[in-house]
Amino acid sequence: MHNAALPLPTFDAGAASAAPHAPLAVPMQFTRYRGLSLGSHFQPIFSIAHGRAVGYEGLVRAQHDDGRPESPAALLAMPRNGRECLELDRACRTLHMQNFARQASGQAWLFLNLNSQYLVSERPDIGFTRDLLQASGVPAHRLVIEIIESEVRDQAQLKRFIRHFRQLGCLIAIDDFGAGHSNFDRIWDLQPDIVKIDRRLIRDAGNSPRVERILNGIVSLLHEAGSLVVVEGVESEPEALLAIAANAANADMVQGFFFARPQPRLGDPPGAAERFASLLRGRQWHGLGRSADLQHYARGIEELFRQALAELAEHQQFAPSCRGLLNDPRTVRCYLLDEAGYQVSPNVYPLHYQQRLNLRFAPLLCGDSANWSHKHYHYRAMRQPGIVQVSRPYLSVADSRLCITLSQTVTVDGLRHVFCCDLDWQDR
Structure with missing residues (x-):
């Protein structure tokens, strides 16, 4: 050779x-x-x-x-x-x-x-x-x-x-x-x-x-x-x-x-072309199925979310308005953002989740004065006021866990805010 x-x-x-x-x-x-x-x-x-x-x-x-x-x-x-x-x-x-x-x-x-x-x-x-x-x-x-x-x-x-x-x-x-x-x-x-x-x-x-x-x-x-x-x-x-x-x-x-x-x-x-066409159709249905699963998961708690919005709009007190949401096992936290995306309330956690908070992420757990304007749950809510937004699953910086966020605009003290509720997702 x-x-x-x-x-x-x-x-x-x-x-x-x-x-x-x-x-x-x-x-x-x-x-x-x-x-x-x-x-x-x-x-x-x-x-x-x-x-x-x-x-x-x-x-x-x-x-x-x-x-x-x-x-x-x-x-x-x-x-x-x-x-x-x-x-x-x-x-x-x-x-x-x-x-x-x-x-x-x-x-x-x-x-x-x-x-x-x-x-x-x-x-x-x-x-x-x-x-x-x-x-x-x-x-x-x-x-x-x-x-x-x-x-x-x-x-x-x-x-x-x-x-x-x-x-x-x-x-x-x-x-x-x-x-x-x-x-x-x-x-x-x-x-x-x-x-x-x-x-x-x-x-x-x-x-x-x-x-x-x-x-x-x-x-x-x-x-x-x-x-x-x-x-x-x-x-x-x-x-x-x-x-x-x-x-x-x-x-x-x-x-x-x-x-x-x-x-x-x-x-x-x-049959190669037919196989790819079938796979693409299957993937599209799979994607729709995932989207439907996301919407179904959120829909189960959406009524509680609307009740919290109504109570906040009426009584102008954030923490008490979250009580119903905090009783749902899917809820991770609730918080309030202003029009510019700054967090103007502390994170409110349900009792069942407080016991699972990971103190290794303690520097990130406090959201006071954090700005979330770059997040889809804020800017989508601001663009479509009055409509409940359901985010894609994402990794929360607050505790390094997957979650989805429900968000919607609400008027507090005469100013427009965004009410947010994070739901646990964790590799569902």
Whole structure:
């Protein structure tokens, strides 16, 4: 094995493929490595908006001469040093480029994993990818170089290689973000075109509303950084619904066994567009269901809230007007804001909640003279006076717990105020 693109013999992938498609029009290529035959499989990466594959990740598949498969992990453990690792990495990239180029792929991207750790440690000639592009005929703008940024310690050297790939016209993707030592500093520094979210985040988000919110926040931050986002490792319908969350920070693309398994042949699996249309409809109903759940939860206490407003308007005494609300187990606190958003009353807590107050957040518990004009429950109430507003769930700075807030304008001492009541939400 050497650093130039390998001359690869061919075999008929149509006969070898287990895919439920017609045989390939052209034979696929393979190469030999330490008694194994190496071939290419391609896993589609789907655009959520388009409902079709817009890229394919090249994955190596190895088998013995008797047809027994060898695991990718075992194959990648065979090289004995960094130089041999780099040579195997290059052999796989050459194989995938040639097999990709031999198939009709439209304008789709080819995602190629690049072992950035050995690329940096071995400091090879940076002309290999340029020569490979020329030999395969694949335009540079259709090649996405995937790197795992957490593997690399020499950031300056990695940036030099990334700059070279960009000068060629390739795109850069960060793989497995959210795993290991991934951090946003590297994102700001490397400025990838695409970031692939590690599978563990989507898996954990399916079991925890808190992780789901973190995932949505990560997607939003990556978008702010100028990167498109792929959620990879999607293996079930609930995970697919989370990935395309219509009422959260949308990911742009998805990848995983739920949508398509790797196959030698490029192309959308049957019914891909219909599946995405169904998922989007399901997510919209799911979002409506969440909104309805929020409204239902608030509606149960809305009559008590209106009674408190009426009593405050009549008697002009804040704390006594809250008595009915404070008897409801959902109530966390009540407080009064002026037109400018300043809190003009102390927080009034129900007895059942006073016993749960976390004194670790004592510096934030007192709301006197705090200004909440930037909060949606204040400015929405001011824009629509006389209408009860129900906020989205949010993390309260007062005690670091999730809550929703009911708010409405009320006249006190001749001036317009906003009456607020926080309800406990806590990962419902």
